[in-house]
Amino acid sequence: MNVTTNTIRLNHQTVTFNHSERFIEGWYWLIPSHKVRNSQVKAVSILGRELVIYRGQNGKLACFDAYCPHMGAHLAKGKVEENGLRCCFHHWKFNSNGTCTEIPYLGKNIPIQLKNWHVAEKYGMVWIWTGDTPKQSLPLIPELEHETGNILSRKRNQNNESNWISYAYGDYFEVSCHPHIVMIHAIDSHHFNTNNKLSLELILNKKQINENVIVFSNISRSREDYFWGKLIHYFYKSVITYSICSWYGSTTIVTLGPDFLHFYIIFTLRLNAEGETEGCSLFVTKKRRGLFGWILNKFILWLTKMIDNYSSIYQSQIFEHINFNLKTPIKADHAILQFINYVEKQKTRSWGSWVIFEDTSRRVKKEEEKNMWSSKGEGTD
Numbered sequence: 483m484n485v486t487t488n489t490i491r492l493n494h495q496t497v498t499f500n501h502s503e504r505f506i507e508g509w510y511w512l513i514p515s516h517k518v519r520n521s522q523v524k525a526v527s528i529l530g531r532e533l534v535i536y537r538g539q540n541g542k543l544a545c546f547d548a549y550c551p552h553m554g555a556h557l558a559k560g561k562v563e564e565n566g567l568r569c570c571f572h573h574w575k576f577n578s579n580g581t582c583t584e585i586p587y588l589g590k591n592i593p594i595q596l597k598n599w600h601v602a603e604k605y606g607m608v609w610i611w612t613g614d615t616p617k618q619s620l621p622l623i624p625e626l627e628h629e630t631g632n633i634l635s636r637k638r639n640q641n642n643e644s645n646w647i648s649y650a651y652g653d654y655f656e657v658s659c660h661p662h663i664v665m666i667h668a669i670d671s672h673h674f675n676t677n678n679k680l681s682l683e684l685i686l687n688k689k690q691i692n693e694n695v696i697v698f699s700n701i702s703r704s705r706e707d708y709f710w711g712k713l714i715h716y717f718y719k720s721v722i723t724y725s726i727c728s729w730y731g732s733t734t735i736v737t738l739g740p741d742f743l744h745f746y747i748i749f750t751l752r753l754n755a756e757g758e759t760e761g762c763s764l765f766v767t768k769k770r771r772g773l774f775g776w777i778l779n780k781f782i783l784w785l786t787k788m789i790d791n792y793s794s795i796y797q798s799q800i801f802e803h804i805n806f807n808l809k810t811p812i813k814a815d816h817a818i819l820q821f822i823n824y825v826e827k828q829k830t831r832s833w834g835s836w837v838i839f840e841d842t843s844r845r846v847k848k849e850e851e852k853n854m855w856s857s858k859g860e861g862t863d
């Protein structure tokens with residue numbers, strides 16, 4: 483990617499960004515936690531794959547491919563027995579690892595294994611890792627984890643989060659464009675500075691936290707050439723926080739507000755069969771104690787929802803009709819190009835099969851680079 487003073491160019495065609503048949507490997511939202519209670523089983527369809535999820539009597543979740551390996555009955559029609567799942571058709575039983583532990587009337591077991599998937603809970607949501615072994619943390623709000631080092635820690639995620647955060651669910655929504663296009667809305671400083679008529683001129687700085695997480699943070703203060711900007715600046719001198727933390731190119735955490743009060747909105751999106759977006763939002767705040775704290779938590783979550791509603795109304799007007807094509811990027815589109823570049827570096831899987839997608843042109847380029855370096859190495863030995 484080239485960056486010049488006034489213009490920026492993309493040097494390549496995108497392989498993953500805005501592609502309707504591919505998605506980034508990572509954690510994706512599956513179902514709100516309260517919809518899978520103990521001993522309940524549910525069918526879920528995500529990224530072209532049919533799954534079944536249940537919660538055992540011990541409260542632990544298990545998630546498998548949906549169809550029984552015997553004759554294809556949908557396992558969501560089955561029954562949770564203790565901590566296992568029994569198929570409705572011929573009553574084969576599977577444990578929480580997906581191993582078949584009982585075949586009635588056969589008198590012995592045969593080695594049958596369901597494909598199971600890693601699931602975990604955070605912010606009142608069940609998340610699924612779309613690869614083999616989770617390599618990174620669940621999406622989380624860095625600031626609420628107290629220190630940046632916790633971003634890579636899975637230990638914290640296992641603690642009881644209800645002791646230290648409050649959250650509320652937003653609405654499920656669908657948008658007629660790819661999730662990546664919805665995501666760049668949050669970092670499109672150009673449109674914030676024009677359409678939204680904010681008294682804040684956004685200038686976003688990028689920071690890559692790890693290979694899957696990228697953060698864009700505002701570094702500018704409120705403008706003084708607007709009435710509201712002047713008023714804000716009179717009472718509040720510091721930079722207004724506007725920070726976007728993107729996980730796996732599909733979950734965006736927006737942190738917004740002055741130093742003394744930050745609002746947290748999580749937009750988490752998935753690619754549907756039409757190559758468009760299905761998503762939901764979550765609102766999170768630090769838990770405050772006592773009756774006053776409880777009221778304040780509720781008020782802040784309500785206010786966060788109002789901010790989200792305003793953003794959603796505006797967003798729907800643009801994205802219902804967009805035919806995204808960044809033909810003429812300018813310097814103000816810098817963050818968008820950085821986001822595209824970040825998406826292109828992610829591990830990609832195919833929609834439906836979840837098989838790893840490997841771009842042969844990228845592989846050939848990598849091999850050429852490797853050969854170049856090894857031949858240089860031979861010369862210096």
Ligand code: FES
Nearest residue numbers: 550552553569572
């Ligand atoms: S189809 Fe499930 S046990 Fe036969």
